[in-house]
Amino acid sequence: MKQTIALLTYLVKWTLLSIPVAVLAGSLVALFLWLLDVATATRHDQPWLLYLLPLAGVGIYFLYKKLGKNAEAGNNLVLEEIHQPGAGVPFRMAPLVLATTVITHLFGGSAGREGTAVQIGGSMSDWLSRLFKLKAEDRRMLLMCGIAAGFGAVFGTPLTGAVFAMEVLAVGMMRYDALVPCLAASVFADIVCSEWGIHHTQYLVTTPFVKDLGLAGFLLLGKVILMGAGSGLAARLFSTLMHLVKQQAARFIKPGWLIPVVGGTSIIVLCWIVGTRDYIGLGIPGITAAFHTGGADTFSWLWKIVFTVITLAMGFKGGEVTPLFFIGATLGNTLAVMMGAPVDLFAALGFIAVFAGATNTPVACTLMGAELFGTQHILHFAIACFTAYYFSGKSGIYSAQRMTLPKNR
Structure with a gap:
């Protein structure tokens, strides 16, 4: 009692x-x-x-x-x-x-x-x-x-x-x-x-889930694992560049107020180089487009990494996660086209898996997949997120996050 x-x-x-x-x-x-x-x-x-x-x-x-x-x-x-x-x-x-x-x-x-x-x-x-x-x-x-x-x-x-x-x-x-x-x-x-009247962006995955134990099912499973590995490596690249650029900017650019000047100027120059402003801001239109065939350029994910790293590592404020969604969704689009996989499903997998790798939170990201895209592909969400978690390396975007147990004993 x-x-x-x-x-x-x-x-x-x-x-x-x-x-x-x-x-x-x-x-x-x-x-x-x-x-x-x-x-x-x-x-x-x-x-x-x-x-x-x-x-x-x-x-x-x-x-x-x-x-x-x-x-x-x-x-x-x-x-x-x-x-x-x-x-x-x-x-x-x-x-x-x-x-x-x-x-x-x-x-x-x-x-x-x-x-x-x-x-x-x-x-x-x-x-x-x-x-x-x-x-x-x-x-x-x-x-x-x-x-x-x-x-x-x-x-x-x-x-x-x-x-x-x-x-x-x-x-x-x-x-x-x-x-x-x-x-x-x-x-x-x-x-x-x-x-308060706030509405969130809706993303649609129309590819049906088929529990196929035959060759097609195993091939799709293998592609999902590759998607997870690629997402983990992209997350590792993002985290590594964030820490590196921040350290080097503080070391070589003096006085401190000049760091955001260099960063802001770099963003302007990059917009001229790529010929588009699709990689500034949140990038929600780019994320939405990635769920459709032809909705992302081959290296959209890499450009978004460059733009975001320069912005956040050189004095500007905001979060990393929505850019990670962009990176993951466009990477998923690219890999889906290369592997002949469903574009909308792989955009969703990249969306959550890159985030899982960068923050070392695979369980939360699996649940995010279910909340945003529905539960029918939750098995694929889990496989992609857990794989990305292992491939993302020891560190993530949060330096205060502690390592209680190593990922690989």
Whole structure:
């Protein structure tokens, strides 16, 4: 009886604590997504804004230098505070990253949304933990709720958001004690975001699932494994270049405000070289097109890696995940054409598998496939994500992520 009462008390406590996190994170994410739409539309209507990208980068640099302090660490600060509580996640992180991400997109940087949403959730949850005077362990749990709420709301994938928050902290370990709090926070935040009138992009996979134990079934399975391996290698390339470019820029480009000037100028020059602006911004039209035959150029995925690495490693703000979706979907399109596989299915596989490899979260990404594309291909989703996880190497895009168990013993 005592155990039952304790369990019910725990569930009620964390459901009640998750609600304010969800309301704040879901509302701010809704505002953020609306502002992103406005910024993207404005950039399309005023293409000359791209030429102000270096100046915008300087503005972002001085905003963080003046106001950012430890908020500059971004997602890694949130993860570190869960591992080892310290000075906390500052309240200013949320408005600062929201504003600078919108600026990045308005002037043509190639960035995503997840990083901003996670930082919003982490900042709000840490503020609430201080307001409620929670002890250290409960503060860790509420920070995980903030990650789940931000992620679930920004992509409209509440189940993925919950599992991502538990899986991203450490490679080889999940915090199952946070399952109910994270799920409650993610679900409520997604509802709140939707109630503000935010709608998420819909992707369609029409290829039917056939459980064929014959030659055709084994051939498709082999192609899915190759797709997963290619996605893992693409994720490894992305992560390696992100860390390398950031280190080398800080080493060789002085003073610090000159780094975003070089980065912004490089983006402008690259747009001239490739003759298109398809690789700046979120790249949602490119992702959608990749689900159709002829919807992606052979090296679209590589160009998106270059544009995104320069943007994020050289001082601009935003997330990595939506660009990873672009990279994966276009890579899937390319490999599907080469191997004679279903284009829409392989675009979906790349979409989630590159993300799985870059973040070391194969379970969350498998569930994302089910939430975004339906459950009929969940076996193929799992195979691609798990394969990408092994091929992506030891590190990922989050330097604060800990290695609890090696991928290969």
